[in-house]
Amino acid sequence: MTRNVLVIGLGLIGGSIALSCQKAPNTKMFGYDVYDKTREQASQLNIVHEVVEDIEEAAKSADIIIFGTPVNATLDWMEKLKSWPLKKGVIVTDTGSTKGMIMEKAADLRSQGITFIGGHPMAGSHKSGVQAAKAHLFENAYYILTPLNNEDGAAIEKLEDLLKFTLARIVKLDAHEHDHMTAVVSHFPHIVAASLVHQLNHEQQEYPLTSMLAAGGFRDVTRIASSNPLMWKDIVLQNREELLRQLNAWQEEMDRVKTLILSNNEQSIEHYFASAKEVRDKLPVNTGAFYTTYDLYVDIPDYPGVISEVTGYLAEERISITNLRVVEAREDVFGILVISFQNAKDRHKAEKCLSKRTIFEMYQS
Ligand SMILES: NC(=O)c1ccc[n+]([C@@H]2O[C@H](COP(=O)([O-])OP(=O)(O)OC[C@H]3O[C@@H](n4cnc5c(N)ncnc54)[C@H](O)[C@@H]3O)[C@@H](O)[C@H]2O)c1
Numbered sequence: 302m303t304r305n306v307l308v309i310g311l312g313l314i315g316g317s318i319a320l321s322c323q324k325a326p327n328t329k330m331f332g333y334d335v336y337d338k339t340r341e342q343a344s345q346l347n348i349v350h351e352v353v354e355d356i357e358e359a360a361k362s363a364d365i366i367i368f369g370t371p372v373n374a375t376l377d378w379m380e381k382l383k384s385w386p387l388k389k390g391v392i393v394t395d396t397g398s399t400k401g402m403i404m405e406k407a408a409d410l411r412s413q414g415i416t417f418i419g420g421h422p423m424a425g426s427h428k429s430g431v432q433a434a435k436a437h438l439f440e441n442a443y444y445i446l447t448p449l450n451n452e453d454g455a456a457i458e459k460l461e462d463l464l465k466f467t468l469a470r471i472v473k474l475d476a477h478e479h480d481h482m483t484a485v486v487s488h489f490p491h492i493v494a495a496s497l498v499h500q501l502n503h504e505q506q507e508y509p510l511t512s513m514l515a516a517g518g519f520r521d522v523t524r525i526a527s528s529n530p531l532m533w534k535d536i537v538l539q540n541r542e543e544l545l546r547q548l549n550a551w552q553e554e555m556d557r558v559k560t561l562i563l564s565n566n567e568q569s570i571e572h573y574f575a576s577a578k579e580v581r582d583k584l585p586v587n588t589g590a591f592y593t594t595y596d597l598y599v600d601i602p603d604y605p606g607v608i609s610e611v612t613g614y615l616a617e618e619r620i621s622i623t624n625l626r627v628v629e630a631r632e633d634v635f636g637i638l639v640i641s642f643q644n645a646k647d648r649h650k651a652e653k654c655l656s657k658r659t660i661f662e663m664y665q666s
């Protein structure tokens with residue numbers, strides 16, 4: 302029997318889930334987006350097997366419904382679902398970055414006989430929209446599920462049986478714990494990144510050259526400030542309490558830093574950076590925890606053709622790369638070439654290959 306899956310919201314996340322789940326056997330992926338243009342593009346890019354115009358009609362025959370919408374739009378759709386004639390046993394899930402308010406609404410749906418299991422893939426990008434969707438976006442990333450208490454185990458298994466095609470690692474969490482932890486490692490950092498960019502912008506009024514000096518450090522730390530503002534507006538509104546707590550903790554931390562600087566104490570200042578470095582260096586990078594790429598940093602000199610030389614060596618040894626970028630690019634000097642691989646094995650092979658054939662320094666993040 303065919304499993305019908307309807308994805309509502311065909312942007313970066315909904316589109317990526319739809320692409321990866323197209324690989325599931327006996328599964329027909331349907332997709333809907335509120336924008337005509339996105340539906341058209343989704344159709345051209347074969348994001349789903351069939352793009353639908355009438356969402357309520359498509360929902361009628363769906364076995365699984367997945368929301369890939371911004372979190373406030375998801376709440377609106379969840380309210381509408383209550384009055385739709387859905388298939389018995391349908392499983393509804395979402396992909397939203399917040400879970401508390403969505404799971405409160407899920408309890409409401411449960412009282413109407415609708416099973417809603419919260420979901421949140423912990424991988425993404427500052428890019429948005431259907432054109433940024435990729436089938437392998439979630440490979441090795443954690444994919445959090447937040448079922449309600451006493452959720453039917455068979456329903457969770459049915460959902461996992463589909464989501465396994467994302468190649469993510471599924472873990473279950475309580476919705477409030479989820480919102481606390483993601484505030485720390487995802488939501489609050491987005492606020493810090495945006496605020497640093499605002500700070501630069503204010504400085505620019507008086508020192509217009511400042512932005513030209515923004516090299517690798519500033520770019521690395523503020524990349525996520527280029528994320529979708531509408532999506533982050535919704536996240537902030539839904540995770541307000543946790544964010545206010547993080548903001549207070551940050552203000553206390555900044556007070557500690559201020560005291561440290563005022564102290565002029567060399568040892569304490571060095572210790573501040575050293576202890577942060579120790580914690581940062583021990584983060585479980587590339588074991589699936591919040592990271593999905595395997596990056597190799599190659600310190601390349603500036604001569605014509607150097608990038609094709611490096612990629613040529615990798616191609617000769619049939620090592621495939623998933624992404625390529627140069628960071629710390631300055632006007633007259635080349636920076637660090639960052640090559641991304643699909644897995645640790647490929648990165649290791651690449652490092653071996655390049656250390657044999659070049660004298661370029663290499664390191665992993
Ligand atoms: N971007 C990330 O890194 C990331 C990672 C994990 C989870 N998420 C979550 O995934 C969800 C989608 O984010 P995204 O990055 O794919 O955003 P996106 O902007 O790329 O995609 C959202 C899509 O939803 C559509 N949409 C908006 N309102 C709609 C509505 N009312 N009905 C139907 N479609 C609607 C938009 O047209 C767009 O195509 C959000 O809830 C976000 O919190 C994002």
Ligand SMILES: O=C(O)C(=O)C[C@]1(C(=O)O)C=C[C@@H](O)C=C1
Pocket residue numbers: 397398422423424425426427428486487488525528591
């Ligand atoms: O990589 C990025 O650009 C992201 O911001 C992805 C990111 C994050 O790591 O904070 C953003 C929101 C999510 O809900 C999950 C992942």
